[in-house]
Amino acid sequence: MAELICGQVLEFTANPFDGPPQDAARLHGALVIENGAIAALGSKADLRAAHPDARVTDLGHALILPGFVDAHMHYPQTGIVASWGKRLIDWLNTYTFPEEMRFGDPAYARQQAELTLDLALAHGTTTLASFCTIHPESVDAFFEAAAARGMAVVAGKTCMDRNASAGLRDDVASAVDHSAALIARWHGRGRARYAITPRFSPTSTPEQLDALGALWAAHPDCLMQTHLSEQPDEVAWVRELFPDARDYLDTYEAHGLLGARGLYGHAIHLEPRERDRLREVGAALVHCPTSNTFIGSGLFDMAARMAEGQRVGLATDTGGGSSFSMLRTMAAAYEIGQLSGTALHPAQLLWLATEGSARALHAADQIGTLAVGSVADLVALDVSSTPAIAQRAARADDIWQAVFPTLMMGDDRAVVGVWTEGTRRI
Ligand code: GUN
Numbered sequence: 363m364a365e366l367i368c369g370q371v372l373e374f375t376a377n378p379f380d381g382p383p384q385d386a387a388r389l390h391g392a393l394v395i396e397n398g399a400i401a402a403l404g405s406k407a408d409l410r411a412a413h414p415d416a417r418v419t420d421l422g423h424a425l426i427l428p429g430f431v432d433a434h435m436h437y438p439q440t441g442i443v444a445s446w447g448k449r450l451i452d453w454l455n456t457y458t459f460p461e462e463m464r465f466g467d468p469a470y471a472r473q474q475a476e477l478t479l480d481l482a483l484a485h486g487t488t489t490l491a492s493f494c495t496i497h498p499e500s501v502d503a504f505f506e507a508a509a510a511r512g513m514a515v516v517a518g519k520t521c522m523d524r525n526a527s528a529g530l531r532d533d534v535a536s537a538v539d540h541s542a543a544l545i546a547r548w549h550g551r552g553r554a555r556y557a558i559t560p561r562f563s564p565t566s567t568p569e570q571l572d573a574l575g576a577l578w579a580a581h582p583d584c585l586m587q588t589h590l591s592e593q594p595d596e597v598a599w600v601r602e603l604f605p606d607a608r609d610y611l612d613t614y615e616a617h618g619l620l621g622a623r624g625l626y627g628h629a630i631h632l633e634p635r636e637r638d639r640l641r642e643v644g645a646a647l648v649h650c651p652t653s654n655t656f657i658g659s660g661l662f663d664m665a666a667r668m669a670e671g672q673r674v675g676l677a678t679d680t681g682g683g684s685s686f687s688m689l690r691t692m693a694a695a696y697e698i699g700q701l702s703g704t705a706l707h708p709a710q711l712l713w714l715a716t717e718g719s720a721r722a723l724h725a726a727d728q729i730g731t732l733a734v735g736s737v738a739d740l741v742a743l744d745v746s747s748t749p750a751i752a753q754r755a756a757r758a759d760d761i762w763q764a765v766f767p768t769l770m771m772g773d774d775r776a777v778v779g780v781w782t783e784g785t786r787r788i
């Protein structure tokens with residue numbers, strides 16, 4: 363049966379980085395879901411008349427958006443989110459690797475996958491691109507839990523054959539064999555898509571990077587996700603480990619791991635050559651603002667990257683990131699933008715958290731927009747969800763002023779409805 367959802371339906375009509383951001387969207391009074399997809403946008407009266415049999419869900423003044431798309435996170439790190447006092451390499455060794463060791467146990471992997479996806483939905487996130495652990499069981503657990511929730515997700519087995527604890531290393535052959543088997547099992551099954559996942563070049567030998575590059579060439583419609591130039595210490599380590607590489611990106615490029623379907627997390631400390639190559643191939647840089655401040659990585663210059671024409675997504679990077687909320691993530695992106703000299707407009711922040719991230723995942727034909735025919739993955743936000751937010755929103759003169767306090771101060775209390783494939787989950 364069709365469902366008519368009434369609220370303030372915010373549809374982007376242009377990329378708000380390409381022109382005046384306040385003019386990049388328009389508001390409708392309602393939308394119609396049919397067979398799990400968006401069937402129409404329009405006024406409440408018109409859509410009621412056109413769909414007299416539709417079930418009506420009236421959400422008052424709630425803002426209706428595409429569900430948030432988190433373009434880079436680590437579901438196995440949910441249990442160690444907000445761990446104190448370390449920077450990247452120490453943080454990995456102290457907190458992350460011991461926790462990731464536990465994911466060879468399918469029951470634990472299932473529990474953490476379900477917990478993470480339920481937290482994501484509660485925060486209005488309907489799609490995640492997640493790293494798993496080296497254990498194939500951790501990938502099965504994540505895709506199974508996502509399928510049970512109707513969620514379109516991207517995930518892959520993390521590959522590491524050096525510089526990781528014993529028990530968390532694979533090797534060249536097992537990385538390729540396990541990844542290939544998981545691609546065969548999951549890629550394109552329902553809403554699942556596979557990302558070949560070398561963790562980052564310090565934890566892979568050149569031989570493993572080469573083999574994963576060859577695997578990607580054999581499965582070019584898969585995504586590839588990794589980390590790039592997150593912290594200066596890490597960049598220096600990469601230089602030591604790969605003395606012949608021109609720069610950090612070259613450690614991927616030389617092994618067939620640079621492409622349009624590549625997702626490069628963080629990408630903060632880039633050389634001009636790296637920026638040029640990433641833009642030329644149309645690769646996606648993924649901005650992880652709460653992680654970049656929490657682990658002390660640095661300031662990603664969003665405005666400069668967008669002006670260059672880079673493809674950029676937005677992500678929580680939990681558990682390096684300190685929040686499951688894409689609202690909190692937009693707030694952090696705004697604050698980091700201010701430190702880099704640009705106030706990102708609320709339209710730009712919301713676009714990044716939806717269509718921008720969907721484009722990074724090469725999925726904007728299915729998710730991240732309210733285009734008719736898109737899958738009905740939606741979030742409804744109360745823009746007056748706490749007394750502090752409500753008193754500020756009450757003074758707003760337009761929709762952007764009304765929503766900005768929720769971007770800056772909102773959390774899961776603002777999320778009043780979530781749909782995946784047209785089914786209400788929250
Ligand atoms: N670099 C390599 N692995 C990781 C990780 O798990 N989190 C973050 N933030 N950076 C990484």
Ligand code: ZN
Nearest residue numbers: 434589627679
């Ligand atoms: Zn990460």
